Amino acid sequence: AQKVTQAQTEISVVEKEDVTLDCVYETRDTTYYLFWYKQPPSGELVFLIRRNSFDEQNEISGRYSWNFQKSTSSFNFTITASQVVDSAVYFCALSEASNAGGTSYGKLTFGQGTILTVHP
Amino acid sequence: DAGVIQSPRHEVTEMGQEVTLRCKPISGHNSLFWYRQTMMRGLELLIYFNNNVPIDDSGMPEDRFSAKMPNASFSTLKIQPSEPRDSAVYFCASSRRGPSNYGYTFGSGTRLTVV
Numbered sequence: 001a002q003k004v005t006q007a008q009t010e011i012s013v014v015e016k017e018d019v020t021l022d023c024v025y026e027t028r029d030t031t032y033y034l035f036w037y038k039q040p041p042s043g044e045l046v047f048l049i050r051r052n053s054f055d056e057q058n059e060i061s062g063r064y065s066w067n068f069q070k071s072t073s074s075f076n077f078t079i080t081a082s083q084v085v086d087s088a089v090y091f092c093a094l095s096e097a098s099n100a101g102g103t104s105y106g107k108l109t110f111g112q113g114t115i116l117t118v119h120p
Numbered sequence: 121d122a123g124v125i126q127s128p129r130h131e132v133t134e135m136g137q138e139v140t141l142r143c144k145p146i147s148g149h150n151s152l153f154w155y156r157q158t159m160m161r162g163l164e165l166l167i168y169f170n171n172n173v174p175i176d177d178s179g180m181p182e183d184r185f186s187a188k189m190p191n192a193s194f195s196t197l198k199i200q201p202s203e204p205r206d207s208a209v210y211f212c213a214s215s216r217r218g219p220s221n222y223g224y225t226f227g228s229g230t231r232l233t234v235v
Contacts, residue, residue, distance in 0.1 A: 035223060045211065045226040091163065095223065107176060108153065108213070108224055110163040 002027045004094050006111035013082055014119050021077045021114050023092030029053075034068065034075045035108070045091070047064040051075060082118045089113045122146075126212050126227035131195030133234055138200040141230045144193055153212040153224070154187055154197050161210075169195065200233045 003026040011017045025034065031104035038050040049059065051068050059066050063080045077085055090111045125144040133139050143154070145152050155166040167177040169189045184203070189195040199206055209231050215224045 031221065037226075043160050043209065043231075044228050045213075045227070046235045050223045100172065107168055109165070 001097060002094050002109045003030075004026070004092050004109055005113035006090075006092055006114050008114045009112070010117070012117045012119065015084060016081050017027075017118075018078060018080050019082050019118075021079075021090050021092075023077065023111060025073050025092070025094045026076065027094060029096045031096075033095040035051065035095065036066070036075075036077050037078065037093060039089040039091065039113070041088070042092075047075075073074045079116075082116075084118050084120055087104040087116060087118045089115050089116045124212055124214050124225050124227035126210075126230050128230060129228065132233045133226055133232070134233075135203055135234055136201045137234075138198065139202045139206075139232060139234075140201060141197040141212075141232070143195045143212030143227060144195070145195070145212070146225055147193065149214035149216045149225070151215045152189060152195050153213040153215070154195070155226075156214065157209045157211060166197070166210075171192075173206070180229075198230050198234075202232075204234045207232055207234050 005024045008021055010033045025031055032053045033035045036044045038048055049066055056068050056070055065078045075092060092111045093108050095108045124146055127142045131139060142179055151168060151170050154166040155163050157163045164179055166179045167187045168175055172189045172192060184201060185195045185199055197210060209229045211226050211229045213224045213226045
């Protein structure tokens, strides 16, 4: 069974601080996908990144960066120079590759989420 | 593209009433997922479909819940009879796996309150 653990329930930082959100996953699949989603106070789920299990390159997008390490089954997310607008709940999620064919995903399993509050 | 469209956005109903939530996935997506979000249980998968066929409904809490996908452009989640513990935000998501498609697109959700 798949499992995603976000051990940090809540994080509080002051604006301009760097913050790292931890994510550890469990799966028996050899092909899988990892995601981060942001849920702002308005409630929608906003996609941030997808990473394939065979691609361990770290990625940077503006103030966001992701560190994927298969050896430790971790997919951590760092926000550099945090801003008040970054305040949200952040979810890490894991998806298996569906057996239904190359064009389908399997189910997406979410972690419990980390509430990030950035104070001015 | 209009994205995944869910209706209604908000629903308030009395205990015992039937509730139907609706979802229109993104055209061309071949998988559809229903999730429920609560404070206690977080985001949990209820059921998902591939090519309109239900693949895994193990997350459906009980027989009061049912979901259908009669065609590629429409799905419903029905609760009959509804109970106060069904109060939650229900999300629909659709996806099509491919090198250029990042994955799952979520609708704005339906906030259900059962009184």
